[in-house]
Amino acid sequence: MKRIESPQNALVKHWKKLVTTRKERDKSEEFVVEGFHLVEEALKQKDAVLALIVSDGVEIPKEWSIEGIHIVEVNQIVAREIAETEQSQGVFAHCRQPEHAEETFASYKKVLLVDAVQDPGNVGTMIRTADAAGMDAVILGKGSADPYNPKTVRSAQGSHFNIPVVKGDLFEWVNRVKEANGLVIGTGLQNAVNHSTIEPQAQFALIVGNEGSGVDPELLKLTDKTVKIPMYGKAESLNVAVATGILLYAYSVK
């Protein structure tokens, strides 16, 4: 077992950058998850785990399957250095970002397309919700929060290891779904029908958009239907992750 005690260690510096900067995550295609629950989820995808990082005083739960996993022991100074939260549990996994080959894309029958949703917590909650609703993949278009931002990872509660999360061009994805005869459903206010008028679908894409400006109008031109969720009180809109939950449970599930 390897042990690291200096925050100046090159690997510690790399971990810290993975936690704090998108640039480092994009360049290396790696990320760090923190806390017992997320590390346990990561370990279910052993290929993704480059190292299990354990702070002094933290015991690895007996039920974890850690055979073949590279373990790095660190002191509390190093643990604090890479911790995202103040109440850190002192356990981390240094992970590879899962890759998803283009050949598999045709197998995704139900996809959530995320257009420039900026809040990492919203994006993470949407990944978790898409997983729960039985979606096949989440596609993040330009301008969306980094799916490997620690806040996104925390909000997704491990769903990154359950369903493909793919960065891609949403126009290409809309065409892909149309060519496969799936229904492309946009969300918006103009020319929109009440969301409950559409039945559950075996094959579809749902497009949700930016917290302030919604889905790109150019994308909405390409959809088969645009839906809106009616407001029955005085609120002007729903949180985008809540709206996504209502819509995915309406269309994904029979």
Added chain:
Amino acid sequence: MKRIESPQNALVKHWKKLVTTRKERDKSEEFVVEGFHLVEEALKQKDAVLALIVSDGVEIPKEWSIEGIHIVEVNQIVAREIAETEQSQGVFAHCRQPEHAEETFASYKKVLLVDAVQDPGNVGTMIRTADAAGMDAVILGKGSADPYNPKTVRSAQGSHFNIPVVKGDLFEWVNRVKEANGLVIGTGLQNAVNHSTIEPQAQFALIVGNEGSGVDPELLKLTDKTVKIPMYGKAESLNVAVATGILLYAYSVK
């Protein structure tokens, strides 16, 4: 128009405490909202606004109805002192917490009961969602985040000024709804039916619970039905605000 330039001013100290401590908010039954959107929402309930606070360089939009509103001009030092966010817009409203008389409680036909939901963002999103779904009130039981925490207020996007948000004893509220022949719907995993088996209701209470431990089992003993939202993928659960959205749109809306 009053002008304040010193962060040592007693009123500025009071505002700062309202932003940072629950104790001050509870004791004074006041709170502070920040940013153009929230201040505009607050101004729709003029009785609630004790003062409109405007920083140097910020112009009050012409369409705001500010007749009779007490305006305090502050310099940027004071504005920074009371700002919750780094990208502050320099406009605030010092507000009274709306009061809701017990005599009005019987008029609430559809209520969301929140049992110890701890995250302020979740509680705020749930208030916004309850408003959107046409609920009559949100009742926060013991252990829930302060509805007047700045994060809660921000997530609720002004819905505090649209529907009653009441701190109360959830056992009393369950009894109140039962006595009025409303359906009391709990959320949980044991003895639970699929959420979609229950029809929209003209009169009901929905109880949602803590992020980790769910609804208090003692409360669930008193419900008419316990519902669960099925998991179709590998996620273990939904975010509580997303689950609340799915359930409120299933039961509140015909």
